[in-house]
Amino acid sequence: MLFDQGVLDELWRMNKRQFLYQCLSFGMIVSSALMIWKGLMVVTGSESPIVVVLSGSMEPAFHRGDLLFLTNYQEDPVRVGEIVVFKVEGRDIPIVHRVLKLHEKVNGTVKFLTKGDNNSVDDRGLYAPGQLWLTKKDVVGRARGFLPYVGMVTIYMNEYPKFKYAVLACLGLYVLVHRE
Amino acid sequence: MISVRPLSIEHVALPPFWNRNCYFHEQFTVHRSPSRTSSNRFLENFVFREELSQKQCETRSIFCSRMHSLANRSNHLVSYTLTVMAIITGACALSTRFLRYERPARVVGRRVELHHIPNFTTDNALNDFAVVNFDVKVDLRGLFNWNVKQLFVYLTAEYATDDNVFNQVVVWDEIIERREDALLDLNDVASEYFFWDDGSGLRNRNVTLYVSWNVIPVAGALLDVASPLTNRFLFPSTYKHVVTK
Amino acid sequence: MSNKSNKNEDNKPVKVNKWDGSAVKNALDDAVTAVLIKKYNYEENYSLIDGRLLLCGVAVGVAMFALLWDWLYPFPHSRPVLIICVSTYFTFMGLLSLYTSYREKGIFVVAVQKDPAGFVPDNIWEASSALKKYDDKYNLTITVKDGKTGNLRTGSFVRSVANFIDDNGHILHDLVEPEVAKLHSSLLTEKKEK
Numbered sequence: 051m052l053f054d055q056g057v058l059d060e061l062w063r064m065n066k067r068q069f070l071y072q073c074l075s076f077g078m079i080v081s082s083a084l085m086i087w088k089g090l091m092v093v094t095g096s097e098s099p100i101v102v103v104l105s106g107s108m109e110p111a112f113h114r115g116d117l118l119f120l121t122n123y124q125e126d127p128v129r130v131g132e133i134v135v136f137k138v139e140g141r142d143i144p145i146v147h148r149v150l151k152l153h154e155k156v157n158g159t160v161k162f163l164t165k166g167d168n169n170s171v172d173d174r175g176l177y178a179p180g181q182l183w184l185t186k187k188d189v190v191g192r193a194r195g196f197l198p199y200v201g202m203v204t205i206y207m208n209e210y211p212k213f214k215y216a217v218l219a220c221l222g223l224y225v226l227v228h229r230e
Numbered sequence: 231m232i233s234v235r236p237l238s239i240e241h242v243a244l245p246p247f248w249n250r251n252c253y254f255h256e257q258f259t260v261h262r263s264p265s266r267t268s269s270n271r272f273l274e275n276f277v278f279r280e281e282l283s284q285k286q287c288e289t290r291s292i293f294c295s296r297m298h299s300l301a302n303r304s305n306h307l308v309s310y311t312l313t314v315m316a317i318i319t320g321a322c323a324l325s326t327r328f329l330r331y332e333r334p335a336r337v338v339g340r341r342v343e344l345h346h347i348p349n350f351t352t353d354n355a356l357n358d359f360a361v362v363n364f365d366v367k368v369d370l371r372g373l374f375n376w377n378v379k380q381l382f383v384y385l386t387a388e389y390a391t392d393d394n395v396f397n398q399v400v401v402w403d404e405i406i407e408r409r410e411d412a413l414l415d416l417n418d419v420a421s422e423y424f425f426w427d428d429g430s431g432l433r434n435r436n437v438t439l440y441v442s443w444n445v446i447p448v449a450g451a452l453l454d455v456a457s458p459l460t461n462r463f464l465f466p467s468t469y470k471h472v473v474t475k
Numbered sequence: 476m477s478n479k480s481n482k483n484e485d486n487k488p489v490k491v492n493k494w495d496g497s498a499v500k501n502a503l504d505d506a507v508t509a510v511l512i513k514k515y516n517y518e519e520n521y522s523l524i525d526g527r528l529l530l531c532g533v534a535v536g537v538a539m540f541a542l543l544w545d546w547l548y549p550f551p552h553s554r555p556v557l558i559i560c561v562s563t564y565f566t567f568m569g570l571l572s573l574y575t576s577y578r579e580k581g582i583f584v585v586a587v588q589k590d591p592a593g594f595v596p597d598n599i600w601e602a603s604s605a606l607k608k609y610d611d612k613y614n615l616t617i618t619v620k621d622g623k624t625g626n627l628r629t630g631s632f633v634r635s636v637a638n639f640i641d642d643n644g645h646i647l648h649d650l651v652e653p654e655v656a657k658l659h660s661s662l663l664t665e666k667k668e669k
């Protein structure tokens with residue numbers, strides 16, 4: 051039996067304040083996760099400090115489902131050979147590839163070209179139509195740390211949304227009902 | 231109701247998810263009967279155990295550790311596994327954090343040909359195109375440890391032109407996955423990628439060639455190391471092929 | 476919701492999973508609260524719980540504000556606001572844990588003994604309890620603060636939960652009440668002696 055006996059009875063037995071506290075506890079767990087994520091955003095300077103590798107274009111370095119930690123410090127210039135995560139305008143999916151060529155002007159504007167290790171051609175085909183180079187504003191961050199396999203959970207949850215809702219519902223119910 | 235006899239005895243509450251033993255308080259028993267297998271002789275000092283079935287636990291109203299349902303066991307097992315794996319991954323990542331990955335390397339540019347042709351990869355404007363041959367000698371075998379998944383070795387050409395104050399082009403790269411392949415001693419290698427300038431500023435230019443490697447760990451921080459030894463050489467002052475519009 | 480639970484308590488005893496330590500503790504706490512409030516007709520004072528609710532509510536509010544602001548003004552522009560919100564949130568978390576450990580200290584009910592005549596200032600009764608994980612010893616502590624003299628008197632007992640729960644997991648109020656009443660009267664007599 052997955053649920054203990056009387057677990058929902060406890061919910062009915064709570065008075066107003068206890069029920070409010072349960073809801074607030076649930077809210078606090080969500081808020082803590084949110085604040086940690088926003089805190090990471092601020093610390094790393096990147097709008098998406100942790101990304102999951104979605105394709106196999108950087109094998110054998112990164113496989114589908116690996117987790118990457120990004121930073122996006124503006125003072126640190128992009129250099130060739132770095133692994134950058136960028137978003138093409140018009141498409142929401144971040145791409146993780148390596149910088150192949152870089153040209154920088156006196157005033158600081160940079161344009162660069164990327165290529166995936168496992169691809170035989172560079173990324174010009176992936177950029178927006180008419181776009182030949184990437185600029186700093188397309189970059190979400192530079193990969194600084196790496197964890198294998200952890201991102202598979204996110205991939206499963208995105209491919210099977212029912213699974214995601216089931217997990218979230220179970221967690222939510224557990225927190226709401228369980229009195230500390 | 232059971233009459234109780236208070237006793238001060240410490241007890242250890244370890245969830246025994248590999249068996250169904252109950253840890254209970256001595257005050258509920260009349261006599262002690264510890265089982266003397268080797269695995270619990272240590273715990274004996276802290277708690278008295280008896281192999282009890284769940285029915286016996288229930289009838290004696292003993293406060294048992296709750297390991298008798300599938301949900302409980304799988305919950306404890308999964309969380310324990312995840313915790314241990316997280317700790318091991320963290321330890322692995324930290325263990326190689328402070329190792330040095332610099333090694334001496336030697337790059338020699340051998341032959342350069344310059345062309346001035348339409349750049350078919352961008353917008354067909356007339357750009358300088360270089361074909362470079364070079365030697366690479368570096369011994370990277372010492373860099374491989376338990377936390378290195380692969381080394382990404384690449385050769386950069388760095389120069390400045392009138393149009394762009396700073397340019398970098400990757401001319402060649404190689405992925406090394408095993409220690410045996412890490413001794414690079416290559417002569418007269420042709421460039422792997424098109425060496426286009428963004429403009430036409432390669433004639434008479436001092437170009438610096440250097441090899442760098444990207445250490446990709448099994449878990450942890452990604453590192454990019456450039457070899458300190460570089461090779462500067464002068465590009466030719468004339469084009470081999472020129473296309474005029 | 477509370478009305479229904481009152482009726483239930485009168486009609487049938489509260490049932491918990493007797494192997495779940497925290498559920499047992501909560502049920503026993505509720506039983507003790509019922510004794511203090513209903514038997515002695517004390518008034519429950521919610522200021523302690525309200526303080527905790529306020530801290531939690533403000534923390535969640537700050538987090539929601541940060542979420543909204545970041546959604547309206549995407550990341551690089553919202554950086555200062557985010558920094559403020561994140562540090563405020565974690566300060567409130569720290570305050571909350573300080574509040575729970577030092578101000579609340581496991582107190583689950585604060586009851587005010589009002590003098591019906593209205594002359595004598597009120598006595599404040601506080602009950603706190605502890606039940607360790609995988610343990611069966613329920614430790615109940617009752618503190619009474621005398622309204623007139625300001626003295627603080629404490630009494631406590633440690634009983635196994637087996638004394639109050641039967642085999643099916645029902646909390647037996649008839650067994651809880653005499654223990655609590657005994658403790659209560661011992662504190663009252665102590666006061667009268669002094």
